Amino acid sequence: MTSHDASGVRFGIDFGGTGIKGAVVDLERGDFAADRIKIATPQESTPDAVVEIFREILDAHPEVTGPVGVTVPGIVRRGVVGLAPNIHPSWQGVDADALLEDRLQRQVHVVNDADAAGYAEAARGAAQGRTGVVLVTTLGTGIGSALLHDGVLVPNVELGHLEIGGRVAERWASAKVKKTEDISYEEWAERLTVYYRHVVRLFSPDLVVVGGGVSKNHDKFLHLIDVDVEMVPAHLENRAGIVGAALLAGN
Structure with a gap:
């Protein structure tokens, strides 16, 4: 050992x-x-x-x-x-x-x-060294979200639960929904465009980081999301939760 x-x-x-x-x-x-x-x-x-x-x-x-x-x-x-x-x-x-x-x-x-995932991306990942408002989202069973300003975490921002057009966002645009409904990356990107445009209108982030396990396939959908803000894939993918938890422990 x-x-x-x-x-x-x-x-x-x-x-x-x-x-x-x-x-x-x-x-x-x-x-x-x-x-x-x-x-x-x-x-x-x-x-x-x-x-x-x-x-x-x-x-x-x-x-x-x-x-x-x-x-x-x-x-x-x-x-x-x-x-x-x-x-x-x-x-x-x-x-x-x-x-x-x-x-x-x-x-x-x-x-x-x-x-935890958002903090990890801000401290050691795709948003390291970035100032201003950073939104980290995790696309998985639902849509997780973390909001940071100059690297400081604003806890418990549950943006996957937003209602958009009468629908709960994560029940319509999560990675699980893509798989369950067997929709193409192109159709999924159209849904994600609706979601991210709404979030960007509310929070005006300087950077959006897209994480979750599906981020390893970011080349198939991220460029199709039509939003007027910088968007980048997460570096830590689905390791971010463990890394963030460890980094925050003892703080």
Whole structure:
């Protein structure tokens, strides 16, 4: 097993509705320092069940001590989980910071999953060094979003839930919808154009970063989105949640 300088690495865990992923993150490079571990999210994703998976993931790297960053697919206010429809309802209202610190016996910082991804892209990815307003979106099961100003995160900006033309945006323009409805990249880009034009009108960002796993195929659709703002693909793709969680832990 590889040993790591504890000052240079930190553990990040990305808790999603279908999978729980964790990795050791090199804080300087802003990327994985060891292979990612992935375990399926239990069907009953209660705090008790999920904590045991967190412990299993952390036990795979006992040499890495110190704070742990954890993402949750829902609203997080000062460590307390709010609306989180893709995980067990018993998480709602839980002080996850306090619960996980007690159960894992180490410092834990819990953050919204899209916020973690956005912070990672701003700190070590496609938006590194950029000032002004930066919007980071993740196209996946839904549409995640993170808003930053001069690198400072504005938490819990849920822009995938915007209603546009009587439709919830992520139920019409997410990567999951593209796959489920089997629409072409061209048709999907038309929907994304409607979505991004609406968001740009509301927030006037200087830069939009498009992330999520589908960003690895950005050459098939990003240039087709007709919006009057600079748009770039994410650098960290779907590694961003883990990296962002690790970077934010201990801050």
